[in-house]
Structure formats: C-alpha cells, structure tokens
Amino acid sequence: MAKDEINEVPDAAARRSWKQDPEAVRENILQTARAVFVAHGLSGAKMDEIAARTRTSKRMIYYYFGDKEGLYRAVLEDAYARMRRAEDDLDLGRLHPVEALRQLTEFTFDHHNRERDFVRLVMVENIHEGRHMSKSEMISGQNSSAIRLLEEIYKRGCDEGLFRSGLTALELHWHISALAIFNVSNRATFSNIFGSALFEPKGQDMLRRHTGDMVLRFVMKPGLSPEDAEQRPQTRPRKIDPGIYRFLEVLEAQKASLPEGTTLEARRVLYNSIARNLRLPTPPNIETDSEHWIDSPGRPVRVRLFRHQSSGPQPALVYLHGGGFSQGSPESHWDITARLASWTRQTVISVDYALVPEHPYPTPLEQTLSVLGWTRDRASDLGVDATRIAVGGDGAGGNLAAATAMICRDKNVPLCAQLLIYPICDFDLSRPSCLQNGEGPLLRVDEINAMASAYCPDTERQRSDPLVAPLLAPSHRHLPPAFIALAANDPMRDSGAAYAAALKTAGVEVTVDEGDGLVHDYLRAQSQCALAEDKLRIMSDWLYEVFRMADSA
Known part of the structure; x- marks a missing residue:
C-alpha cells in the first residue's frame, strides 16, 4: 500500500460501512498502531497519527482500547x-x-x-x-x-x-x-x-x-x-495441543490458591468456580433457566434444561457430567451442554447426580434412570419428542451413560444414541495408555484407583459388574449407535477404545474419534483450545444426524 493510501482519511460513508465489521475495525487499528509504535516507540507514538492512518476515529480507538497504553499493550499481546x-x-x-x-x-x-x-x-x-x-x-x-x-x-x-x-x-x-x-x-x-x-x-x-x-x-x-x-x-x-497447555496454566494458577490438606468440599467449590470463571457466552438461542427436582429411589435429583428456542417437539439428550464421580454439576459443564443444545437444535437435560464418596454406586445410576423415565413421561410438557431420546456423558458421566444404555436395552426402552466422551468403561489399569499417560495431565492413574474405590468400594464388583464397568458385559448386542470420543493422551484411552471394539464386534454402529493431541477432560478447555471446540462440533454433527434419521424413520 502506498504511503498516501495509508494516510488517507476515509469519508463518512466509508467509515459507516467499515463500522459494520467491528472485528475488522479492531484488527485495522491494531496493525496500524503496531507500525506507529515500531517507528516511534511508546513515548513518541501519537494517537492522532494512528487515528489518521486507520479507517476509524480516535474516539473509536479509545472505545476499543481505553487509552494509549491499553492500545500498546494490545499490540504487544x-x-x-x-x-x-x-x-x-x-x-x-x-x-x-x-x-x-x-x-x-x-x-x-x-x-x-x-x-x-x-x-x-x-x-x-x-x-x-x-x-x-x-x-x-x-x-x-x-x-x-x-x-x-x-x-x-x-x-x-x-x-x-x-x-x-x-x-x-x-x-x-x-x-x-x-x-x-x-x-x-x-x-x-x-x-x-x-x-x-x-x-x-x-x-x-x-x-x-x-x-x-x-x-x-x-x-x-x-x-x-x-x-x-x-x-x-x-x-x-506424545503430542499435546498447545491450547491444552494454555488451559493448564490457567487451571494451575487457580489451584495454587488451595493449601495442602484441602477438603473434598473445598476442591468441589474450586472446580465449579474455575468452570464459572472460564465459562463461554451461552449461545443466544438457548434457554437455561428451567430446573426440576425428580424423585429417585436413593434421593431426589436436580436437573437443569438447556433448550433450543425453536418450536415443536425437540430431540433430547440426558447428559451426565464428568468429574470422577466426586465433583462437577450441570453448571460446571455448562459450556458443553449449552453448545450441544445449540448446535443440534435439541433439549439437553443435565443431571446433578449425587456424588461419591457420600453416595456410591448404585445411587448415581439409579438417579440417571429416574431422570430418563421422567423425561419420557413428561415429554409432552417438556416439548420433547419421546421417540428421540439419547444419553451421553464425559468421563465418569460416560460410564453412567453406557450403563444406562445397557439397562434400557434389557428393559426394551428404546434410545436413539449414546454419546460417550472419554468414557471410563472399566478400571483395568494395566493397559498401555495407563503406562504412557499415567501422570496426566488432568487425570492420573492413582486418581483412577481412588475414583474406582469411592464409586464402588467392593473391588470384586469393580471387576465383574457390567453396570459398574460396562466393558465387562457378557453381550453388547442391540445397544444404540455410539459416538466414542477418545483422547490420545488420556490414561483411560484404551478403556474407551476397548469398549468401541466390543460394540463393533457386537454389530453396534460405532463412530470413534481418536482425539489426537488431546487429554482427558479436554472439553473443559474450549476457552483456550480451539481443537476442543472443533471436537464438540463433530460430536454435535453426529448427534444431529442421528436425531434427523430417527425423525424420518
């Protein structure tokens, strides 16, 4: 661009047109300011010169960046x-x-x-x-x-x-x-x-x-x-996406506030607090205010609904959050459920199941079944299509979702699909992924041992009950289609991969995402890791297509 073109001040019509693209305005200011700061330093740079070179006004520069030092800092960033x-x-x-x-x-x-x-x-x-x-x-x-x-x-x-x-x-x-x-x-x-x-x-x-x-x-x-x-x-x-490292930096900075010997309750509060601090904007087409308490054999269970604003009966996903069975809530996994609801035009029913060690197996699973039954019974009131209901979850929630799908099969309760995100399908820690990724990040082998003991204190049952470890089921035939999202650097990667293989052997339709460059719990890193967001879009596309096919059947 010639010098006279750089210094040309756009007319009012050009400015109005340009303002319709605020991201482009901001980028134009940044790059123009960069040239001025490089040429004159911070002290010598003049805001009048920067404004004259951009396609906007000095007032707009102050609107975006506050003052000259704020603009300079943004240029550095x-x-x-x-x-x-x-x-x-x-x-x-x-x-x-x-x-x-x-x-x-x-x-x-x-x-x-x-x-x-x-x-x-x-x-x-x-x-x-x-x-x-x-x-x-x-x-x-x-x-x-x-x-x-x-x-x-x-x-x-x-x-x-x-x-x-x-x-x-x-x-x-x-x-x-x-x-x-x-x-x-x-x-x-x-x-x-x-x-x-x-x-x-x-x-x-x-x-x-x-x-x-x-x-x-x-x-x-x-x-x-x-x-x-x-x-x-x-x-x-091992390849770990740089965005994961950025998330880990934020996570570790927040965790540094916890002293040694912190209680489980304090860790739960911090877990939810970090999720709230990092929460992305809720898609504008999603309603999130609806909460319900549902009776369950163990104790009542709360759910939060994430509903797309479109009219007519919607498909529904009953979602179980991760957190090692011991922490997490619908609010900690808000980014996941709100975006699933938006991108698939559905209602997501996020379950606040009871946590361990206070409420071990089978309470969380019983609550999940109660929520599923409530969803079917109240489908008309909820604006949900009872013929298009799926289950899903991440980590420990993936375990609950897989076990729920097996119970529904055995009781002839139809489900459209199961969305299993880095699921914990058994507790065998001898597989290669546990050796390769035993120190994490975000999930360590010693934490899996503690998780298994808290969820099911009966160690023999951990190795024999398919409702505790779904991979152990004698048959995986006639289960609903599954999307299994793995994470290449997850110690439980091979558990999920083995479950995918068992489903395929049983003739179940299975889609597997290998999760190259990712770690357990990666969907919590969407604010720092674009790859995590991309993966959630892939899951959403799959689920949308499953629901579409079920609607046309």
Whole structure:
C-alpha cells in the first residue's frame, strides 16, 4: 500500500460501512498502531497519527482500547499471539526430539528475521522495564505455553537417552531467543562495523544452521551427535495441543490458591468456580433457566434444561457430567451442554447426580434412570419428542451413560444414541495408555484407583459388574449407535477404545474419534483450545444426524 493510501482519511460513508465489521475495525487499528509504535516507540507514538492512518476515529480507538497504553499493550499481546500461533502450526509433537528442537530453533531464527517489528516491540518494552507486559495475563499465558512446548521436547529427549539432564526449558528458551534476537536487533551496528555479508541470504542460511547446531550440541549427551541421535529408533511421541497447555496454566494458577490438606468440599467449590470463571457466552438461542427436582429411589435429583428456542417437539439428550464421580454439576459443564443444545437444535437435560464418596454406586445410576423415565413421561410438557431420546456423558458421566444404555436395552426402552466422551468403561489399569499417560495431565492413574474405590468400594464388583464397568458385559448386542470420543493422551484411552471394539464386534454402529493431541477432560478447555471446540462440533454433527434419521424413520 502506498504511503498516501495509508494516510488517507476515509469519508463518512466509508467509515459507516467499515463500522459494520467491528472485528475488522479492531484488527485495522491494531496493525496500524503496531507500525506507529515500531517507528516511534511508546513515548513518541501519537494517537492522532494512528487515528489518521486507520479507517476509524480516535474516539473509536479509545472505545476499543481505553487509552494509549491499553492500545500498546494490545499490540504487544497480538504480536506474541502471532508468534505462538506460528509455533502451534509446526506440529512438533510428532517429530523426533532432536528434529523437533532443531525445527523450533530454526523457526525462531526465521520468525524474528521475518517479523522484525516483533523484535523492535520487544526492545521498546525493555526500555520500559517490561511494565506493560507485566499487566497482561494473556502474554504470560502465551509464553508459558512456549515453555511447556520446550519442556515436552526436552523431556522426550531425556527419556530417549539423547539429551543431558539438568537443564531447564527456560534456559533453552533463553539461548534460542538470544541468538535469534541479536541477529535482528544488532544488524545495523554489526553491518556498519564488519560488513553485511552475514545478513545476505547465503549468510542467513548459514547462521540459521549454525544456530540449530549450537543449541543441539549444547543439549546433547556427551559423545552423541545430533546425526547419530536421529538414527536411533524412538518410542511413540506424545503430542499435546498447545491450547491444552494454555488451559493448564490457567487451571494451575487457580489451584495454587488451595493449601495442602484441602477438603473434598473445598476442591468441589474450586472446580465449579474455575468452570464459572472460564465459562463461554451461552449461545443466544438457548434457554437455561428451567430446573426440576425428580424423585429417585436413593434421593431426589436436580436437573437443569438447556433448550433450543425453536418450536415443536425437540430431540433430547440426558447428559451426565464428568468429574470422577466426586465433583462437577450441570453448571460446571455448562459450556458443553449449552453448545450441544445449540448446535443440534435439541433439549439437553443435565443431571446433578449425587456424588461419591457420600453416595456410591448404585445411587448415581439409579438417579440417571429416574431422570430418563421422567423425561419420557413428561415429554409432552417438556416439548420433547419421546421417540428421540439419547444419553451421553464425559468421563465418569460416560460410564453412567453406557450403563444406562445397557439397562434400557434389557428393559426394551428404546434410545436413539449414546454419546460417550472419554468414557471410563472399566478400571483395568494395566493397559498401555495407563503406562504412557499415567501422570496426566488432568487425570492420573492413582486418581483412577481412588475414583474406582469411592464409586464402588467392593473391588470384586469393580471387576465383574457390567453396570459398574460396562466393558465387562457378557453381550453388547442391540445397544444404540455410539459416538466414542477418545483422547490420545488420556490414561483411560484404551478403556474407551476397548469398549468401541466390543460394540463393533457386537454389530453396534460405532463412530470413534481418536482425539489426537488431546487429554482427558479436554472439553473443559474450549476457552483456550480451539481443537476442543472443533471436537464438540463433530460430536454435535453426529448427534444431529442421528436425531434427523430417527425423525424420518
């Protein structure tokens, strides 16, 4: 774009048209401000100049960003976010750890070389002692995810016997960043003194390779070259989506407020509080105010309805939340149920079943059956189509949903479908996924042991009762179609996979999502992890189609 085009002030009609796209307005302001801050620094930048270069007014800039410092902070956040997104696209989790570290190092060198404005902004912020960055939780979280990425690569290299121990991801990040930033920040002075040969394309290619070599030789075990290391066979790498790491940062910061020896009740309150703090906006086409108490053999049970605003009888999903049987509620899983209701144009009946250890098996399952019976009996009053009812749940809720589907089959109560999200289908902890992912994140093997004991204290029953462990059923024939969402880094991945295989063997229609890059409980991370949201959309599309086919049958 020519200079006169940049400085041209749009007429009133153009401004009115532009304001109809607020995201584009904000992006235009950000990129224009970035150029001005890079050229003049924070102190020298003038809001009048930024407004003149944008397609909006100075008043609108203040509306979006508050003041000049708020705008500058947003520019910093955007610059770091762009770098983190570019790192995410590298897909390093599938690579040999040596190749992953080389690619990350050389990517950082190239990114800084291409995005010299980024380096300039970092230099400006250093002049201000980093005080604006310190006010941004977003930048802190983004850079924490970068450290997590390096930690993952470094740990894999150490586990494979390739990298020497005793280093930290923060140290590696310093070395990588220092070389990449010097290449840009000192280019003018270096060239003036020594000539510019190193900054020509040939010189930059050489320096990029040297930078990768230097970092690798620093981290490799003595006597082992990067070339030799890459010839060694490697075990299957763990790939975790960067958005999950961002969620973990938020989660750990919130959990840090809990002292040692915290009670179960305090952990439940925190679990629900975190979910409330991270809750996404409820889709505008969903009504959420309806609650009911339903009689049950064990004790009454509360449900919350998430109903699509469309008229006429709707399909319904009876949903059981996760939380290891010991925590969670319809409110903690609001994002999941509200979006399922919106994206499938249905009513979701979210069950606040009784928690363990106060109310072990069979109370939660009995309550689920009571809710299902109430839904069928009250279908007309609820605006629900009694011929199109499904069950679903995540984690422990997936266990309850699968057991409910088997009871309904045995009692000839028809169900349209079962949506099982990282379900716990038995408590066998000897499978490979428990060994590979035993330390989490979000679910550890020792927690599964405690969960099983709390839900069903009778250990013999854990290994024999199919209503406790649905995989153990003597037959899985004639069960409703199932969608089973796994998570590749979940210790219970193989339990869900075994259940999917058992259903297929029994002739049940099964759709499986492998959940590459994801962990147990990943749907709670939708506010930080776009991949989690994508997976929920896939589940919704499947459920919508099942309901559509049932309606036309």
